[in-house]
Amino acid sequence: MRTVRTTFALFVLIALISGCATTGPGGERSLILIDTPTEIQMGLESDRGIRAEYPVLQDEALASYVREIGAAVAAYSSRTDVEYTFTVLDSDVVNAFAAPGGFVYITTGLLALAGDEAEVACVLSHEVGHVIGRHSVRSMQSAMGMQVAAELVLGEDNAAWGQVAGLGAGLFMMKNSRDHEFQADQFGVKHAVMAGYDPDGMIRFFEKLVEMHGSGPGGVAGWLSTHPDTNERIDRARLEIETYDMNGHPRNRHTDRYLSRTTSLRG
Numbered sequence: 001m002r003t004v005r006t007t008f009a010l011f012v013l014i015a016l017i018s019g020c021a022t023t024g025p026g027g028e029r030s031l032i033l034i035d036t037p038t039e040i041q042m043g044l045e046s047d048r049g050i051r052a053e054y055p056v057l058q059d060e061a062l063a064s065y066v067r068e069i070g071a072a073v074a075a076y077s078s079r080t081d082v083e084y085t086f087t088v089l090d091s092d093v094v095n096a097f098a099a100p101g102g103f104v105y106i107t108t109g110l111l112a113l114a115g116d117e118a119e120v121a122c123v124l125s126h127e128v129g130h131v132i133g134r135h136s137v138r139s140m141q142s143a144m145g146m147q148v149a150a151e152l153v154l155g156e157d158n159a160a161w162g163q164v165a166g167l168g169a170g171l172f173m174m175k176n177s178r179d180h181e182f183q184a185d186q187f188g189v190k191h192a193v194m195a196g197y198d199p200d201g202m203i204r205f206f207e208k209l210v211e212m213h214g215s216g217p218g219g220v221a222g223w224l225s226t227h228p229d230t231n232e233r234i235d236r237a238r239l240e241i242e243t244y245d246m247n248g249h250p251r252n253r254h255t256d257r258y259l260s261r262t263t264s265l266r267g
């Protein structure tokens with residue numbers, strides 16, 4: 001049994017080690033107890049679980065094309081202490097998500113729905129935004145409680161890691177909060193613009209989601225299983241895009257290239 005005082009000392013210690021990290025698009029900072037090495041270890045655990053549960057796309061040419069799009073937007077990420085990996089899962093479910101530590105996943109169902117490279121760039125950029133915002137770690141910290149999070153970092157308690165394993169797939173599928181979604185959308189627009197992509201790709205993709213499922217946060221995984229209404233995300237993304245001076249700025253969509261390289265998905 002740990003006393004209140006040692007628990008408190010533990011928090012102070014962890015706060016000193018981990019401290020704050022810049023997590024918001026406007027430079028906002030948050031208290032992060034789960035440090036990057038621990039986050040990456042969690043990401044590796046999740047990645048193993050995801051690969052055991054979902055088939056990874058075997059089409060290497062298409063997979064590497066998607067990795068290139070991801071790398072183009074991730075190149076502008078302000079978070080450089082993780083490596084970004086982009087994995088295509090062979091599933092008809094329209095979904096994309098980020099596990100802790102820079103692991104990003106996108107389904108063939110989503111790639112088939114997207115109409116150009118800019119739409120995919122915006123989706124991947126949104127997921128990179130979750131990584132920058134350390135959203136999975138922050139959700140975990142609140143779900144597990146700060147003490148368990150602290151014990152993970154100190155590695156002194158195997159029960160804490162047991163709890164992580166217990167959360168299993170729920171860890172990375174964890175519903176992001178409303179604020180986290182809006183933040184990720186902001187990062188998504190920002191990095192798409194920086195990479196020379198048409199930021200309206202985000203709007204176009206949202207509109208396809210609305211067309212498919214309606215605008216409410218219905219019973220769909222990932223991208224749609226969010227608190228914010230998709231129409232509200234469209235409105236806010238439009239306002240965000242207006243804050244950028246797009247005069248003379250490229251708005252690449254690479255539609256032909258996209259459609260030819262993803263033909264196999266629309267068989």
Ligand SMILES: [Zn+2]
Binds near residue numbers: 126
């Ligand atoms: Zn999201």
